[in-house]
Amino acid sequence: MSGYSADTRIRWTEWLPWVAAGAFFFLLPEYLSLGARILIFILFALSLDLILGYAGIITLGHSAFFGLGAYTAGIVSTQLAINEPFVQLAAAAAVAALLGVATGAVILRTRALTLLMLTLAITAILLEVANKATWLTGGADGLSGVKVDPILGFFRFDLYGRTAFLYCLIALFLGWWVVRRLIYSPFGAMLTGIRENTTRMHAIGAPVYWRLVLVYTISATMAGIAGALLTQTNQFVGLNVLGLEPSGDILVMLILGGVGRLYGAFIGPVVYLIAQDYLAKQYPEYWYFGIGTLLIAVVLFAPGGILGMVDKLRDKWLSLYKQKSSARASAR
Amino acid sequence: MRLTKIVALAAFALVSAAASAQTVKIGFITSYSGLNGNLGPYMERAVRLYIKQHQKELPPGVKIELIIRDDTGPNPDKARQLAQELVVRDKVDLLAGVIFTPNAMSMAPIATEAKVPFVIMNAGTSVITTRSPYIARVSFTLWQSSYPLGQWAAKKYKTAYTLVSDFGPGHDAETAFMQAFKEGGGNIVASVRVPLQNPDWAAYLQRVKDAKPDTLFVFIPAGKTATAVMKNFSELGLGQAGIKLIGPGDITTDEELPNMGDVALGVTTMFHYSAAGDRPANKAFVAAWKKEYGANETPNFLSAASWDGTAMIFEAIRQQKGKIDPDKTMAIFKSWKFANSPRGPISIDPETRDIVQNEYLREVRKVGGQLANVELETFAAAVKDPWKEQQKKK
Amino acid sequence: MILYVISVGLSVTMGLMGFINLAHGVFAMAGGFILSTAMARFGVPFPLALVAAFVLVSLGSIFLEKILYSRLYARGELSQVLFCIGLILVAMAVARLIYGNLAAPVFLPDYLRGQVQVLGRDFPTYRVFLILFSGVLILSLWTGVERTRWGAMVRAAVDNRGMAQSVGINTKRLFMITFALGSGLAGLGGALGADILPVQWGYPFEHLVYFLIVVAVGGLGSLRGPFVAALLIGIADTACKYWVPALGAFLVYAATIGILLWRPQGLFGVRA
Numbered sequence: 001m002s003g004y005s006a007d008t009r010i011r012w013t014e015w016l017p018w019v020a021a022g023a024f025f026f027l028l029p030e031y032l033s034l035g036a037r038i039l040i041f042i043l044f045a046l047s048l049d050l051i052l053g054y055a056g057i058i059t060l061g062h063s064a065f066f067g068l069g070a071y072t073a074g075i076v077s078t079q080l081a082i083n084e085p086f087v088q089l090a091a092a093a094a095v096a097a098l099l100g101v102a103t104g105a106v107i108l109r110t111r112a113l114t115l116l117m118l119t120l121a122i123t124a125i126l127l128e129v130a131n132k133a134t135w136l137t138g139g140a141d142g143l144s145g146v147k148v149d150p151i152l153g154f155f156r157f158d159l160y161g162r163t164a165f166l167y168c169l170i171a172l173f174l175g176w177w178v179v180r181r182l183i184y185s186p187f188g189a190m191l192t193g194i195r196e197n198t199t200r201m202h203a204i205g206a207p208v209y210w211r212l213v214l215v216y217t218i219s220a221t222m223a224g225i226a227g228a229l230l231t232q233t234n235q236f237v238g239l240n241v242l243g244l245e246p247s248g249d250i251l252v253m254l255i256l257g258g259v260g261r262l263y264g265a266f267i268g269p270v271v272y273l274i275a276q277d278y279l280a281k282q283y284p285e286y287w288y289f290g291i292g293t294l295l296i297a298v299v300l301f302a303p304g305g306i307l308g309m310v311d312k313l314r315d316k317w318l319s320l321y322k323q324k325s326s327a328r329a330s331a332r
Numbered sequence: 333m334r335l336t337k338i339v340a341l342a343a344f345a346l347v348s349a350a351a352s353a354q355t356v357k358i359g360f361i362t363s364y365s366g367l368n369g370n371l372g373p374y375m376e377r378a379v380r381l382y383i384k385q386h387q388k389e390l391p392p393g394v395k396i397e398l399i400i401r402d403d404t405g406p407n408p409d410k411a412r413q414l415a416q417e418l419v420v421r422d423k424v425d426l427l428a429g430v431i432f433t434p435n436a437m438s439m440a441p442i443a444t445e446a447k448v449p450f451v452i453m454n455a456g457t458s459v460i461t462t463r464s465p466y467i468a469r470v471s472f473t474l475w476q477s478s479y480p481l482g483q484w485a486a487k488k489y490k491t492a493y494t495l496v497s498d499f500g501p502g503h504d505a506e507t508a509f510m511q512a513f514k515e516g517g518g519n520i521v522a523s524v525r526v527p528l529q530n531p532d533w534a535a536y537l538q539r540v541k542d543a544k545p546d547t548l549f550v551f552i553p554a555g556k557t558a559t560a561v562m563k564n565f566s567e568l569g570l571g572q573a574g575i576k577l578i579g580p581g582d583i584t585t586d587e588e589l590p591n592m593g594d595v596a597l598g599v600t601t602m603f604h605y606s607a608a609g610d611r612p613a614n615k616a617f618v619a620a621w622k623k624e625y626g627a628n629e630t631p632n633f634l635s636a637a638s639w640d641g642t643a644m645i646f647e648a649i650r651q652q653k654g655k656i657d658p659d660k661t662m663a664i665f666k667s668w669k670f671a672n673s674p675r676g677p678i679s680i681d682p683e684t685r686d687i688v689q690n691e692y693l694r695e696v697r698k699v700g701g702q703l704a705n706v707e708l709e710t711f712a713a714a715v716k717d718p719w720k721e722q723q724k725k726k
Numbered sequence: 727m728i729l730y731v732i733s734v735g736l737s738v739t740m741g742l743m744g745f746i747n748l749a750h751g752v753f754a755m756a757g758g759f760i761l762s763t764a765m766a767r768f769g770v771p772f773p774l775a776l777v778a779a780f781v782l783v784s785l786g787s788i789f790l791e792k793i794l795y796s797r798l799y800a801r802g803e804l805s806q807v808l809f810c811i812g813l814i815l816v817a818m819a820v821a822r823l824i825y826g827n828l829a830a831p832v833f834l835p836d837y838l839r840g841q842v843q844v845l846g847r848d849f850p851t852y853r854v855f856l857i858l859f860s861g862v863l864i865l866s867l868w869t870g871v872e873r874t875r876w877g878a879m880v881r882a883a884v885d886n887r888g889m890a891q892s893v894g895i896n897t898k899r900l901f902m903i904t905f906a907l908g909s910g911l912a913g914l915g916g917a918l919g920a921d922i923l924p925v926q927w928g929y930p931f932e933h934l935v936y937f938l939i940v941v942a943v944g945g946l947g948s949l950r951g952p953f954v955a956a957l958l959i960g961i962a963d964t965a966c967k968y969w970v971p972a973l974g975a976f977l978v979y980a981a982t983i984g985i986l987l988w989r990p991q992g993l994f995g996v997r998a
Contacts, residue, residue, distance in 0.1 A: 030417075030420055030421035031417075031421070033413050033416040033417055033420070034413060034417065037409075037413055058807075106987065107987075109990070110986065110987075110990040111990075113941075113942055114942060114986050114990045114991070114992070116938075116942075117938060117939065117942035117943075117982060117986060118982075118983060118986055118987075120935065120938070121939070121979040121980075121982045121983045121986075122979075122983065124935065124979045125976065125979045125980065125983075128527070128976055128979070131498060131499070131527075131528075132498070134503070139498075139499060139500060139503070140406070140433070140434065140498070140499030140500050140528065141433050141434055141437060141457055141459075141499070141500035142408050142433075142434035142437050142438060144437045144438065144440070144463065160420055161416065161420075230409060234408070234409045234412050234413075234438060235441060236408055236409065236412060236437065236438035236441075237408075238406065238407065238408030238409060238434045238435075238438065239406070239434065240405075240406055240407050240408070240409075240434075241409070244934075244935065248811060251807070251808075252808060252811055255805075255808045256808075280364075280365075280401070280402045280404070281400075281401065281402075287365065287402070287819075288365060288815035288816075288818060288819050289815065289816055289819030289820070291812075291815055292811075292812045292813065292814070292815030292816035292817075292818075292819065293812070293816060294812070295808055295809070295811060295812030295815070296794070296809060296812040296813060296816070298808070298812075299798070299801075299805050299808050299809040299812065300794070300797060300798075300809075303801070303805060369928070370926070370927075532922065532923075532963075532964070532967075534850070534853070534964070535963070535964040535965075535967035535968045536967055536968075538968060539967075539968050556924040556926055557924075559924055560922065560923075560924055563921060563922075564922075567850035567851075567852060567853075568850055569850075591924075593833055
């Protein structure tokens with residue numbers, strides 16, 4: 001597991017995702033709407049990784065923030081007629097953060113299954129509220145008629161998803177930068193400490209509870225922004241953003257990629273969404289057979305997710321290499 | 333030698349290019365997974381069956397390519413992404429399908445922006461067609477069935493209780509029924525909206541029983557939920573208490589009837605399609621369906637709408653000789669009439685691009701040992717969406 | 727009530743064994759399908775079909791336990807959750823492949839239909855039967871866990887597996903049997919409930935939340951917990967639907983939150 005490390009310089013490999021994203025933009029212009037979707041889910045997964053991977057908070061209700069952000073951005077446009085994308089983003093972030101503080105302060109006193117259920121129940125209540133408040137949210141028909149002005153008055157959200165892709169990419173980059181700064185800070189180290197041994201962190205006098213609330217709020221804010229991005233690229237909000245499914249999906253994606261590794265949040269959504277996209281087109285009726293098998297295989301054979309497997313292979317290779325070189329040295 | 337080869341190749345390439353230009357691509361989005369993912373195949377099968385039977389009627393050289401996508405249930409952002417891809421990457425000439433209202437709503441702006449005609453084969457909330465000038469609906473609206481049902485019920489019963497699922501179509505059905513029932517002099521005892529995912533109906537139905545209305549109007553999404561309601565209705569003895577169960581045809585869909593068993597007997601519904609309808613066109617349709625997909629399979633209203641929708645698309649292709657121009661296509665859609673639909677004569681209302689069709693009063697009866705929605709009478713002929721008619725007057 | 731029978735099985739695997747078995751609904755679904763198939767295709771009478779559902783699901787779960795679950799006992803919650811989601815997805819696809827898209831038809835025998843008069847009010851016969859049946863079930867289970875040698879062994883093994891093993895308990899086999907029992911109960915619950923909660927391929931996902939609520943509210947590691955929780959939530963939910971139908975599903979979730987904040991271990995939870 002990565003965590004607090006003295007060397008916080010950005011390694012060259014860490015630029016790879018951004019190079020890949022750039023290449024994607026130029027090489028696969030026809031897949032940009034899928035690309036934007038993936039970027040949004042990466043940001044969402046990153047926010048979950050922050051609490052799950054680093055602080056060890058297990059949740060099945062992260063879509064509460066995602067959905068709330070999505071609805072806030074939409075409602076700001078439909079009710080207040082504010083179509084400026086950055087204002088919508090800020091509003092979504094603020095509302096999600098508020099809910100994060102409010103619920104975090106209450107539920108973070110519990111752990112494990114109880115916490116899981118609480119997060120789930122809160123999401124379920126939000127879903128019911130959104131369903132009932134038809135005048136505000138459009139109910140089960142979804143919130144349509146969301147308008148988003150061109151970014152900086154110039155870049156319009158086009159049919160090909162070019163603007164959407166770049167816009168999401170920039171948002172993701174900023175999110176990544178914040179998370180990276182956080183986890184390599186003393187604050188990040190403290191979170192890892194709480195995850196690994198809560199009692200000891202209490203013992204050394206760390207304000208465990210408040211740290212958890214803080215990181216939960218930050219994560220909620222990011223999830224809210226991810227939700228708002230989804231609204232802006234789709235100009236539509238559906239009730240499903242608040243459902244159990246996105247919460248479950250994002251958890252699956254993150255674990256698939258590798259929890260607590262920062263880049264697991266990048267790999268997971270990419271693999272999951274592309275696999276889903278491909279399988280759903282090939283076998284529309286039975287695609288989850290493939291996804292399910294993939295999941296079981298990952299759990300059984302690659303517990304650290306895909307990145308964990310990569311690490312293992314690298315270690316093996318390195319040790320082999322060392323053996324060889326030491327063998328060579330001794331032969332000399 | 334080489335030159336001739338090249339010329340031959342070039343000529344071949346030209347010919348094949350010309351041929352491929354005559355391929356009409358239809359992007360077909362429906363649900364194969366998720367909530368009610370069982371319904372998608374009913375639509376796809378109907379489309380494929382129509383294409384198979386009527387391929388010959390297309391202008392020579394014109395082919396249809398169907399590109400199928402799964403929107404994974406009521407998942408508007410997925411539906412929108414798929415529609416975007418179909419338009420941008422696959423360059424489809426038409427969009428079609430869609431079971432869920434939110435999905436259709438999220439796709440509407442794409443149809444508008446890309447100018448791709450969009451044929452809705454199920455989603456039944458009234459407002460959908462107002463969301464894009466490139467939408468035409470061949471299925472139904474809930475107002476179309478619930479409003480006439482209210483008129484009919486007002487003549488027979490004095491008091492009614494309504495029970496609907498708490499989502500757009502449910503609200504439509506409730507409002508339409510209540511309005512017509514009240515206009516006819518009836519009295520609504522109470523109206524209850526039930527969460528969409530509701531596992532147990534006993535409590536709601538017990539309350540109905542205690543309220544003792546003459547009739548209970550129910551709308552819930554087609555499928556197994558309806559079966560659960562029927563069973564509870566009979567278990568709690570509402571029938572014996574003299575309460576009559578009525579609703580739009582969604583509550584007794586043809587494919588669910590065998591699952592409901594005898595408890596469904598006597599349920600009266602208003603709808604535009606029944607597999608048991610005795611029109612020759614419908615008999616031929618059902619027979620072809622059974623021949624293609626097996627004797628135990630029965631088409632349902634989604635199949636009928638998809639069948640008719642494909643017929644409409646064929647008409648547009650024929651008239652334009654395989655070249656689909658969006659605006660011309662919409663013009664053809666608007667004036668489209670089809671006398672031989674399995675559901676009787678239908679047409680598209682040129683003003684609203686919505687379906688105009690007959691509404692039949694049906695009752696669940698046993699026909700040759702099998703339960704069926706037997707059409708008793710054509711209650712209202714050529715019904716336009718009542719909601720839109722009212723909006724116009726306002 | 728039916729939720730209780732299904733969740734009591736979940737309480738056995740989750741509570742007694744400490745495995746977060748989200749895939750529990752899969753076994754319930756299997757039970758429902760077996761009942762339907764046995765009755766419709768082979769003409770097996772209803773009570774026998776129930777037994778078949780219990781036995782077959784137990785046997786199937788032993789197989790799954792051997793090849794898959796047993797590898798995961800020692801793993802963290804996350805792996806277990808992920809694994810279960812995977813299993814649910816696979817099971818749903820398989821169920822759809824075999825049984826197609828429609829819910830499995832279930833027809834009760836005549837003697838369980840209609841209503842019975844209790845205290846001057848009509849009650850559906852089948853529901854009365856269910857309540858009695860689950861009452862018997864809970865009693866026998868409770869005696870089983872609290873009063874027999876087997877129960878003592880299971881409790882010992884969960885508290886401290888190493889210690890249990892060293893005093894000569896074959897924990898591997900014990901866990902297998904316990905797991906089979908839990909799954910069998912799920913199968914039985916699914917079969918019993920098939921008339922009320924229609925069995926279709928989407929089943930494991932749709933009812934997941936309800937099962938979880940019952941177990942979480944009741945508390946892990948106890949049998950009384952889920953029983954009381956199911957009863958409480960069932961009654962509250964029904965009463966809410968009856969008196970204030972406009973509130974819909976709010977109450978269940980609100981109650982869940984309330985109870986969990988009040989007693990984070992659940993009503994009768996032994997451990998956090």
